[in-house]
Amino acid sequence: MTSHSPALRTLDMYIDGQWVKPASGQYFETVDPFTAQPWAIVARGGAADADRAVRAAHRAFKGPWGKMHPSERGKIIHRLGTLIEEHADLLAEIEVRDNGRLLAEMQHQIRYIPKWYYYYAGLADKIEGVVHPCDKPALSYSRPEPLGVCVAIVPWNAPLLLLSLKAAPALAAGNTLVLKPAEHTSATALKLMELVEAAGFPPGVINVVTGFGKEVGEPLVTHPLTRHVGFTGSTATGAHLYSLAAKDVKRVSLELGGKSPNIVFDDADLDNAVRGVVGGIFGATGQTCIAGSRLLVQRRVHDEFVEKLAAFTRTARVGDPRDVRTQVGPIANKMQFEKVLGYVDIARQDGAELLIGGKRPDGDECARGFFVEPTIFTGVNNGMRIAREEVFGPILSTLVFDDADEAVAIANDSEFGLAAGVWTRDMKLALRLSDQLEAGSVWVNTYRDISYTTPFGGYKKSGIGRENGAEGIREYLQTKAVWLSTADEIANPFVIG
Ligand code: ADP
Numbered sequence: 001m002t003s004h005s006p007a008l009r010t011l012d013m014y015i016d017g018q019w020v021k022p023a024s025g026q027y028f029e030t031v032d033p034f035t036a037q038p039w040a041i042v043a044r045g046g047a048a049d050a051d052r053a054v055r056a057a058h059r060a061f062k063g064p065w066g067k068m069h070p071s072e073r074g075k076i077i078h079r080l081g082t083l084i085e086e087h088a089d090l091l092a093e094i095e096v097r098d099n100g101r102l103l104a105e106m107q108h109q110i111r112y113i114p115k116w117y118y119y120y121a122g123l124a125d126k127i128e129g130v131v132h133p134c135d136k137p138a139l140s141y142s143r144p145e146p147l148g149v150c151v152a153i154v155p156w157n158a159p160l161l162l163l164s165l166k167a168a169p170a171l172a173a174g175n176t177l178v179l180k181p182a183e184h185t186s187a188t189a190l191k192l193m194e195l196v197e198a199a200g201f202p203p204g205v206i207n208v209v210t211g212f213g214k215e216v217g218e219p220l221v222t223h224p225l226t227r228h229v230g231f232t233g234s235t236a237t238g239a240h241l242y243s244l245a246a247k248d249v250k251r252v253s254l255e256l257g258g259k260s261p262n263i264v265f266d267d268a269d270l271d272n273a274v275r276g277v278v279g280g281i282f283g284a285t286g287q288t289c290i291a292g293s294r295l296l297v298q299r300r301v302h303d304e305f306v307e308k309l310a311a312f313t314r315t316a317r318v319g320d321p322r323d324v325r326t327q328v329g330p331i332a333n334k335m336q337f338e339k340v341l342g343y344v345d346i347a348r349q350d351g352a353e354l355l356i357g358g359k360r361p362d363g364d365e366c367a368r369g370f371f372v373e374p375t376i377f378t379g380v381n382n383g384m385r386i387a388r389e390e391v392f393g394p395i396l397s398t399l400v401f402d403d404a405d406e407a408v409a410i411a412n413d414s415e416f417g418l419a420a421g422v423w424t425r426d427m428k429l430a431l432r433l434s435d436q437l438e439a440g441s442v443w444v445n446t447y448r449d450i451s452y453t454t455p456f457g458g459y460k461k462s463g464i465g466r467e468n469g470a471e472g473i474r475e476y477l478q479t480k481a482v483w484l485s486t487a488d489e490i491a492n493p494f495v496i497g
Pocket residue numbers: 153154155156180181182183211212213214216217218221232233234235237238240241
């Protein structure tokens with residue numbers, strides 16, 4: 001076993017209602033992105049742990065959870081929501097230590113997460129079937145049934161939120177779960193298991209395995225008892241998992257990358273648009289799949305808008321995510337930090353003009369952690385890598401357009417299609433663009449709005465399937481048709497017609 005400082009906390013996995021050590025006996029360090037120092041060691045799970053977790057989830061599916069009346073399941077899911085609400089501040093602190101997001105932002109986000117559990121808890125006993133007007137002498141009805149063991153693999157930018165978007169509907173539909181948080185941010189998923197226990201979930205209904213994608217994630221996806229893979233993360237990993245799931249014809253929901261356009265027309269309320277554009281790209285330090293990383297500005301207001309934008313961005317206080325005055329925190333991990341700075345170089349080499357940012361901020365507060373200043377490039381064209389590839393950091397690329405047709409053409413010229421923003425006072429124009437934009441979410445005069453009530457997901461390489469709302473639970477159900485013959489006599493099968 002690798003040796004780690006005894007001062008670090010040890011985080012074990014949660015399988016079948018027990019805290020368990022990894023079969024390998026190995027642990028890895030998880031790092032606080034503000035101090036760049038490890039603060040805990042996390043179990044390095046592998047195939048044996050994945051197998052143990054999926055089998056436990058399968059037993060729970062065939063056993064207590066599967067047999068429980070949906071109203072009872074709903075009650076337990078609702079209780080989990082209440083417990084999250086009660087422990088929101090503690091969960092937020094843990095999340096910040098692991099991923100460096102602003103404490104205030106995480107408190108706000110985690111206080112909102114229970115809504116997913118309440119919403120889907122309410123749906124648990126409303127999953128109804130249909131009696132069909134059958135043209136045969138039979139009563140035929142169909143009803144949705146759960147799939148079985150669902151695997152949820154999530155990234156590091158919003159671990160508890162993204163996990164809940166999957167867990168709440170999957171459980172409400174009657175499935176059981178194995179969760180795999182990202183290797184950088186395992187702590188909140190594990191803390192959640194204490195609440196899962198207190199809420200009264202039978203052992204095995206929710207399990208958490210931790211570790212690296214290839215080592216423990218893939219065995220979860222390829223396990224013969226896994227029936228659904230819910231993934232949020234990069235398009236490359238998502239496509240890989242899709243191909244693995246295809247071998248056994250498993251269901252998948254994929255919520256992948258984006259290069260979302262935020263389109264500002266010359267009639268827009270420019271001050272509102274500035275706030276929306278800044279929130280869209282620098283919120284969460286740009287580490288969201290829906291980041292509005294391509295800013296398209298109509299030529300007539302380009303210079304004025306960019307000036308306002310730069311002035312407002314310069315007011316952002318970058319620093320300690322735990323300080324309530326901080327507005328932009330660090331990047332979540334070293335690898336991502338280096339990748340983001342790498343894109344600054346790429347953009348410059350491709351001829352984009354650096355307007356502001358592009359480096360680590362000056363001063364002691366940002367000297368150790370993984371900080372990058374909010375960065376704006378102008379003079380970007382849509383062929384540049386900075387306009388085509390997902391950076392997942394605080395870098396905004398500014399492009400110019402002349403009319404709506406050109407804006408739509410640029411916006412849609414992307415392999416991604418997760419989201420788009422439109423800023424205009426002309427509602428006819430807004431509706432026309434909403435039709436024409438190839439994106440799973442279109443925000444008009446707002447940006448980055450997500451709700452448990454409203455379907456969310458991607459077009460093109462941004463994903464498959466939808467999370468949230470009533471549509472979200474259908475990802476976790478399959479339809480069974482049942483035929484009950486009403487004929488007095490079964491026809492002779494050798495006589496056709
Ligand atoms: P990013 O950190 O860019 O979002 P990924 O999309 O690779 O990167 O990671 C998202 C999640 O997918 C993490 O939990 C990660 O451990 C997991 N993951 C990465 N590679 C694999 C893989 N080959 N199989 C299963 N899970 C993986």
